[in-house]
Amino acid sequence: MSRSSSLPVLAMLDKIKAAISRRSGLRSSETDACRLVNGAGDGLDGLIIDDFAGRWLISSKGEEALPKLTSEVGYRALYSKTLSKNEKLAPAHLGGELLTARFPVQEHGLSYWIDFQSGYSQGLFLDQRLNRQRLREFCPGKTVLNTFAYTCSFGVAAVFAGAKAVNLDLSRNYLEWGQENYRLNGLKPEGSDFIYGDVFDWLGRFAKRDRRFDLVILDPPTFSRSKTSGVFRADQDYGALLERALRVIEPGGILLCCLNAHHVSGTEFRYILKDSLPSSVDLRQMGMPEDFPGSDYLKSFWVHL
Ligand SMILES: C[S@@+](CC[C@H](N)C(=O)[O-])C[C@H]1O[C@@H](n2cnc3c(N)ncnc32)[C@H](O)[C@@H]1O
Known part of the structure; x- marks a missing residue:
């Protein structure tokens, strides 16, 4: 079991919120895609959350319980995928909007199509x-x-x-x-x-x-x-x-x-x-x-x- 999953849920939520607020300077009208939580680097070993213009993708090793995140933390859609399992598997819907089509994100004023249905990689590293x-x-x-x-x-x-x-x-x-x-x-x-x-x-x-x-x-x-x-x-x-x-x-x-x-x-x-x-x-x-x-x-x- 990873260390983050043994954290009490509230402590985990606090850490997630703190990690998000540390990125506030990164998100702007020109850039709306970034990593919100980077595992141990944010005190949340084994948990990755990427933000693609409000559509969040949680990546985890799978065994641990995923944090229950309500849309109050700021997502419009929440998905998850398990690392090092079937690489062809598309992320699973956890909450918020159901994504049925690709959507654009911005990075330094340029736009890129993101697709959560495309399998393991979503279109932009x-x-x-x-x-x-x-x-x-x-x-x-x-x-x-x-x-x-x-x-x-x-x-x-x-x-x-x-x-x-x-x-x-x-x-x-x-x-x-x-x-x-x-x-x-x-x-x-x-x-x-x-x-x-x-x-x-x-x-x-x-x-x-x-x-x-x-x-x-x-x-x-x-x-x-x-x-x-x-x-x-x-x-x-x-x-x-x-x-x-x-x-x-x-x-x-x-x-x-x-x-x-x-x-x-x-x-x-x-x-x-x-x-x-x-x-x-x-x-x-x-x-x-x-x-x-x-x-x-x-x-x-x-x-x-
Ligand atoms: C890690 S991705 C590259 C990411 C890309 N540089 C970017 O930043 O968006 C690897 C890519 O290499 C391609 N690829 C793998 N082996 C290849 C080969 N021998 N010749 C050409 N492309 C290859 C794959 O189809 C995949 O699109």
Whole structure:
């Protein structure tokens, strides 16, 4: 049994309310999606609550009783999902509005479609907010390759900020979702900017065609299996991925290298990257957003060649 479930219900509610009020500065007319409760980092071990424009999603390990939250705490819809169970299962309705359709959220003035019916991932990784924001600084007039694009949130941020972006993913559904995200922000999705395929394969194709980008985003899943390139384990194969990406980047270009792995420290990841990079490059680590206190599973380095 986790520590939070052994807390008296009132103490737990107090902690949840305190965690929410610590995020009050984050929510604005420009940003209405954030993590409200981040487990042990908020004194609530095992409990995660994400807020997608008033639709709250509780994630827990499942065994513990979920806190009984009434809409007075501030949600319009309340859902829950169990971590590390069936990854295809959509979140279950607990209270408030019943969500039957996707809905938009805002982040730094950009909009993204969220879908609680789509299965395990809802469409936007909240822990990448700072990287999406920083990306916009480098984008005007640049070319961006967004690998492992998922719903193309990096692509939206890049194009909105004046870049030409290519989004690459092994899921046609996610790429379609990405195009919907472009439209939601008044951006025109060009078919050729959404490539269905394997990242390893396409990095090779671009290199052969001598196609280069000013900025390349590498944010792979921890594990993936593709018919073309086989099994990819981020902690073991990152160097090989980076070496391929380096073949398609313009001299003086920028890479965003992310690794989602609890068991690899930031220092270890830096070494993995340095092993494949010229010695002169500048690596700047980006921490996780403030609504993820106590977490460092997402390691991000901005690499300036
Ligand atoms: C963790 S998500 C990436 C999140 C994304 N960077 C973001 O911030 O929204 C992983 C994505 O990689 C895609 N993927 C997994 N293996 C792949 C491969 N070998 N080539 C292309 N895409 C792949 C999956 O379909 C999924 O959309």
